[in-house]
Amino acid sequence: MSTFRVASRARLSLALTGAIGVTVLAGFALSGTSSSAATTRGARAADATSYCGTKPGVAATGTPINLGTIDTKQAGTDFSDISSMAAAYFACVNANGGINGHPIKYDVQYDQTQPAQIAAAAKALIQTDKVVGIVGVTDILECTIDQAYWKSLGIFEIDSGIAPECWSTPNSAAVNMGPRYSSDGAVQYALEQHATKIVFDQSNVPGTGYIAAGPAAIAGAAHVPITQLTENVPVTDASSVALKEVDDAGPNGAVILNFTPPDALVILQAAQKLGIVNRVKLWGCSTPCNTDFLAKSLGPAWNHKLFVNAELTDPDGATGAEFALYRGILTKYGSAVSGGIGSFSQMGFVEAKFAVKALETIKGAYTIKSVNAAFEGIKNYKSAMLCSPWTYGNLALHIPNNVDYTTTTDNGIMVVAQGCHKISSADPQIAKYRTVAAAHGL
């Protein structure tokens, strides 16, 4: 092969690589122009961050308090935004006095849904990183795998639950309601709108039986028939799925979805393309659908046709000191929070806020015992992002977030359709929690 041909091939390869790179980068570079307007708002919001600690502007220099978390982070399932927001909150606290002068050191372990990896991560946090508290966990299996370990150590984790054990065990309390109780809320709303049949469709993943039991109990108590469906995810034939749901629900029925936003979106869009949106009384969805990404993708054709159970207050247009602090922290410290404003970052914010408030009550050394006693002792902590005060307590199970909103799509954003509403005690787990909590005077 001649030198000319080698050089020519190298130039062509370089040109191709360059062309691809330029195409990709052009999109991203151009995307920056649309966000320039937000910069000024962000600068104003950043001022609010001085209120996240007890000594504004004074960096904490004491011995660190080690907190840790374990999150699922893998292709297609990435919950790292929640711990990233908690880390941002802690960074803000550290820059403004810390916890009585002590900065928080936050150790994050990621896993790829492997039980052995999750168990090892828990041991690494305790034995290597010497963490004294677990805050911000959002993991598909963590509650299931580590509950016995946390119990043996006396650790009371504050988390965003996914696995059933996050709500049904003594050493875990979640700021969110999770798929079961959020689906309960969506079904409850549909029943209040007089749907005569419920079709509840969810991802075919471990734990579907546990989740399905809630909506089944709620619909059963109202004497309304319910059809339970599951779909393999990712959904590759959304048109067929949407058709099946609508056929099963009938004209006065409701279709309730429990999927992540990408899968929910393709099903809803398929229904729209097939022209079958109005062939049921209403469409509902559990919390993951409560995102402007989804509302924007659906567009005005879905205005007030999709009703989403929302575990946390919709941040769009929300005002007040706490939302100013949330936006400020996100702007100043939250560069790693890729999703920006949304329910994931809200959960991280609330978990960190409650943990910090509990840590501030500790007199003396920050040990596993003192920190977890403070966490367990959390009682009636308020957040503008939650419908009702949040309590941990020494209980056999914890469902502290059991009052929520319903939102609906409106010209590309989610707006409140129904204010704070108690999840029905027709779900036996909710009834059990309320009984246990009442017995403990909570």
Place this chain on the structure above:
Amino acid sequence: MPGGIDLHPLIIGVLGLPSWLDFQPFIYTGLALGGVYALSGVGMVVLYRATGVLFLAFGAVGAMGALIAWQLINAAGLNQWLAYLICILFGGVVTLGYGIVFGRALAAREPLVKAVATLGLALILLGLMDLLWTSSGGESRSITLPTDNSGFIISQIQVTWTQVIGLACGVVMTIVTGAFLRFTKLGTAMRALANDREITATLGVPVRRVEAAAWFGCGILAGFAGVLLADLVALDATTLTFLVISSLAAALIGRLRSIVVTFVAAIVIGLVDAMITPIQSITNYRDMTPFVLAAVALLVVNRQRANSLSREGI
């Protein structure tokens, strides 16, 4: 039959099958999906026939092109047709680039090595997409073609023009590719390459130029299928990357040679997949459709070949 027993309702009741009326809408959704599977399958077969490479990155290339188009439309406000054109060109350029850089080195290697090498490209693109278009904040993206907004009603459902285009593209691409391979000089050269690369080269055929044309054509089809599948299925990197499995199954049923059989197999896969959906008892097993059909087809073909060989006394 006068006086006879109509067994149809009985069969439906016993097996839990929906009525024919309930099945009909699923035929249309299955045909549309099958058409796009066919488009992808034909692209893979053409490349395989010219280069001997089973291009497993077909889905990933289309997915990345579609995500770039989404980015250009939503973040840069680019005209959507121009964005889709860039998506298609991206598919062509990336695939051609891969072919130029690695094609020669892989030419003499075993088919398995060639296929696994393209899996490497798929994984690199998948990683890049995960990095650039994250989903950690619950992001959901979609591409809505203008042809989604109109169509016609059949069996009480709207059939969009995108679905019609999906099926039509599969048909047209099969006919055009078949004619191209049969009647054009370049197509003949590709077929010759498939038979024997060395002999073809000694006959004066510009082998590398012919291969480059095959890589580029396959990439263009990947980009085109990427846009259609992003609309018809989902704009999700993982989904689109691995959706190639259905097309691959169709290509395998066509034994990586026959584009007509590949087309028919793709349509059947799409149809069966969709029509299983309303059958409650087996609906969750419908993802097995491509594997089951490919396995059955290959078993039947091998059995026929074994019978034929035994008849010839070999």
